[in-house]
Amino acid sequence: MSLLMENQFCELPPDKAIDTKTFLDTVSHIPAFFDCLGSKVFSIIKSDINGNITKIRAVYVTNPAKYTTLEDIVVAEREAHGAEWPKIGATLALMWLKRGLRFIQILLQSLADGDRDENNPNLIRVNITKAYEQALKRYHGWIVQKIFNAALLAAPYRSNFLKALSKGEEVKEEDCLANMRQFLVNYTATIDAIYEMYTNLNAELDYTV
C-alpha cells in the first residue's frame, strides 16, 4: 500500500480548515492511483483530475498569503465573479476534484470493508460500481454512464489492483487492507470537510456532463 501510505493526508485542525499548500502537495499524488487500474482507458480520467489540481494550484500561486486555506479561495472567487460563480475557476475545479476523490474513497472503503461479488471474488466491479453510484453517477448524463459501463470492463482483478497499490511489492492482502484503512482516516475526513464547505457556502452544483 506504499502508494497511499507514503502520501497520507494530514489530520485536520479542529475548525476543519484545509491548508491549501499541504492539500495540493498531497493530492498531487492521487492521479497516479488511476495507473493502478492498469488500462490506458483510465489515463483520460487521470488527466481530468490532473487538470483540476493544476487549476487550483494556478489560483493559489497568484497569492499564497491570501489563499492559505481552500475556503479562502472559494470565498474570494465568490466575491470576484458574481453570477458566474460557482461554475468557474478553482471553485469549479475543486467541485469536480472532490467527486473524483470521493470515488476513490468509497472504492477503497468498500474493499477495506470486504464487499465482494461472491461469484467473482477476484473482480472489483461491485466496488467500483458502488463508488460510481455514490460519487459520480448523478453528475453524468446517460451517455457518459454508458461509457462508464464499457470502461468498467477494463477494471483490473482485485489481486492485481492491490499489488499495484503496493507498488508491485508482494504485500499480504491483510496488510494491504490495513494500510488502506489507515490511509482512509485523514483522507475521508478531508473530503468530508470539503463537501461540508461546499454545502455551507452554497457552492455545489448538480448539472450533468
Added chain:
Amino acid sequence: MSLLMENQFCELPPDKAIDTKTFLDTVSHIPAFFDCLGSKVFSIIKSDINGNITKIRAVYVTNPAKYTTLEDIVVAEREAHGAEWPKIGATLALMWLKRGLRFIQILLQSLADGDRDENNPNLIRVNITKAYEQALKRYHGWIVQKIFNAALLAAPYRSNFLKALSKGEEVKEEDCLANMRQFLVNYTATIDAIYEMYTNLNAELDYTV
C-alpha cells in the same frame, strides 16, 4: 463551412514534402472541429489531438532550421532514438495525429458524397462509423470500441453539425457541401503524404490501445 474554409491546407509541392511550420499552424485549427460535434464527451478527443500537436511543435521549436519538413523530424528521431523508435516523440504523436485527421477526412468525404441512412436522413452515425472503421477501429481494443459505440449516441444531427461547421451561419446545405469538397482537396493530399511517408520510413505501428 467557415471553420474549414478559413483554414485550408496548402497545396503540396511536387516532392510532397510537408513544411512543418505551415502544417502546424494549419492543423492547430482542427481540434475545434470536435466542438462542432456538440457534446462535452468529445472534448476528450480534442485534448488527445491537441496533445499530439503540442508534442510535434515542442520538437520543432528546438531547431526550426533542422526540422523544416515533417520528414526531417521523423528521420532525425529514428537516428536519435534507436530501438525505442518509432513509439516515441513527435514520430508517435504524428502517427496518432494522422489517424485523427484521417477520421475527419473520411467523415467529411462521406458527407460530401451523400452517404446516408435513408431511414434516418438527419443522423450522421453511418458517416461517423465509416470513418471510424477505416481510420481508427483497428488500433482500438474491444473496450475502446465499446466506448466508441456509446459515444456515437452523442453524435449531433446532420443539420446541426453542418451549421456548426459554418460557425452558426445559415449556409445552404449545397454550399456547405461544396466548401467541404474544396477543403478536402489539399487536406486529403496532405494526409495521404503523411501516410506514405510512414510507410516508406517503416514508421507505422499497429498496436492497440
